[in-house]
Amino acid sequence: MKYHINIGLEVHVELLTQSKLFCGCSTKFGAPPNTHTCPVCLGLPGVLPVINKKAVEYTLITALALNSQINKNCRFARKNYYYPDLPKNYQISQYNEPLAKGGWIQIKVNGVTKKIGIERIHLEEDAGKLIHGTEVQNLQDKDWSFVDYNRAGIPLMEIVSRPELASPDEAYEYLVTLRKILRYLRVSDCNMEEGSLRCDANISISSEKGKMGVKTELKNMNSFKELREGLWEEVRRQSELLDRGEKVVQETRLWDSRAKKTYLMRGKEEAHDYRYFPEPDLPPLSIDDNWIEKLSASLPELPQQRFERFLKQYRLPEYDATVLTDSRDLADYFEECVKLFPKPKLVSNWIMGDFMRLLKQEKLASIKISPSGIADLLTEVEKGTLSIPMAKEVMEEMFRTGKGVTQIIEEKGMKQISDEESLEKMAQEVLRENPKAVKDFQKGKYQAVKFLVGQLMRKTKGKANPQLANRVIEKKLKEYK
Ligand SMILES: [Zn+2]
Numbered sequence: 001m002k003y004h005i006n007i008g009l010e011v012h013v014e015l016l017t018q019s020k021l022f023c024g025c026s027t028k029f030g031a032p033p034n035t036h037t038c039p040v041c042l043g044l045p046g047v048l049p050v051i052n053k054k055a056v057e058y059t060l061i062t063a064l065a066l067n068s069q070i071n072k073n074c075r076f077a078r079k080n081y082y083y084p085d086l087p088k089n090y091q092i093s094q095y096n097e098p099l100a101k102g103g104w105i106q107i108k109v110n111g112v113t114k115k116i117g118i119e120r121i122h123l124e125e126d127a128g129k130l131i132h133g134t135e136v137q138n139l140q141d142k143d144w145s146f147v148d149y150n151r152a153g154i155p156l157m158e159i160v161s162r163p164e165l166a167s168p169d170e171a172y173e174y175l176v177t178l179r180k181i182l183r184y185l186r187v188s189d190c191n192m193e194e195g196s197l198r199c200d201a202n203i204s205i206s207s208e209k210g211k212m213g214v215k216t217e218l219k220n221m222n223s224f225k226e227l228r229e230g231l232w233e234e235v236r237r238q239s240e241l242l243d244r245g246e247k248v249v250q251e252t253r254l255w256d257s258r259a260k261k262t263y264l265m266r267g268k269e270e271a272h273d274y275r276y277f278p279e280p281d282l283p284p285l286s287i288d289d290n291w292i293e294k295l296s297a298s299l300p301e302l303p304q305q306r307f308e309r310f311l312k313q314y315r316l317p318e319y320d321a322t323v324l325t326d327s328r329d330l331a332d333y334f335e336e337c338v339k340l341f342p343k344p345k346l347v348s349n350w351i352m353g354d355f356m357r358l359l360k361q362e363k364l365a366s367i368k369i370s371p372s373g374i375a376d377l378l379t380e381v382e383k384g385t386l387s388i389p390m391a392k393e394v395m396e397e398m399f400r401t402g403k404g405v406t407q408i409i410e411e412k413g414m415k416q417i418s419d420e421e422s423l424e425k426m427a428q429e430v431l432r433e434n435p436k437a438v439k440d441f442q443k444g445k446y447q448a449v450k451f452l453v454g455q456l457m458r459k460t461k462g463k464a465n466p467q468l469a470n471r472v473i474e475k476k477l478k479e480y481k
Pocket of ligand 1: 020024036037042
């Protein structure tokens, strides 16, 4: 690649408040169209907006976590544009006085750690959603379009990065890292499918390092994968233009995930096109120091810090620490287990293995198996009551029914046979029943041992302690005449 790439991301995050930014309407996703609306969010005359304190709080928490400086006195602004999804014909946003400026996010790509600067963080309201006739099934007239204002007025936090991402892979990693932080902070569920995390990109290339080329804005990437694909396609398109001696034109382009191409959406647009002016219906926002101090003290441990602590405190490999700290809930769950069963690597193996497989169908918050259940299970494995395959079966049952370990062991008659005497008796029978295998062993074929152990396991319906079964068969073979 002979060009240097500069990418900046604008990330829109729907905040997890109960009500909208300037009215009391519910923010719950999936309600019938236009049922979560009122005169305020429909922009009817004679109504006034009132700011949602929780939305400001979530933005402040994010600013603190991203090392940004909070503007203690800031203001909302009107962004004027005309579009059917915007009932007031203006959006209440923030312009030159955002809630926070500066800050950074640390990312790691191909083993290299890098800090990506944050330009600004501000708060604004979302627009409604247009549904076009072509997208509606069983609709006769495909020329119709519909509008759903349930989303109009939902609080959106916009986080704008500096154009310091040097590749689409870095952009991908930045978004993954940001999403993880926001989920730890519990300010958003960051669900890209439901539109609670959206991302636009500015991208330019240049043959001179440190010099910025002409940028294009790229929209409509609806997943992490599409973000990376769309950006690589735009890099390819711009490189071809420069290779031919042509110029990149500043414009907004749309990613088409099916054609894997970007298309011109509209020409250059500037801030002055929106006629921003201070919002006259809302007083300036003044944030007091006590509030910031309180929020600062209540910040949770962030993913990066928690990852580093897991390495040190539990001596876990990097891979384990990465998986276990991927979500705050999982990390909490792991730590609860370790409190009750203080062998971190063993707990980690069980959680990352079958536990995660079973968890895929459920949410951690709603599962029936508690950390103390995991601790009980591992205790039984350690005591030798349960073999590994048995313990896996018990875990599955615990996931399904929420029953305790002891109860399941009793109900299923699952106790592992660790009594040497009775196993020896059964081993004797196994040898008598399989004279050919015994002969093979005597001829030096060690493989025969494996076969005979298998037979013994079958005889005990899998309840024999595997190490003991192996030892007993070997012992009996040596004694066999
Ligand atoms: Zn409303």
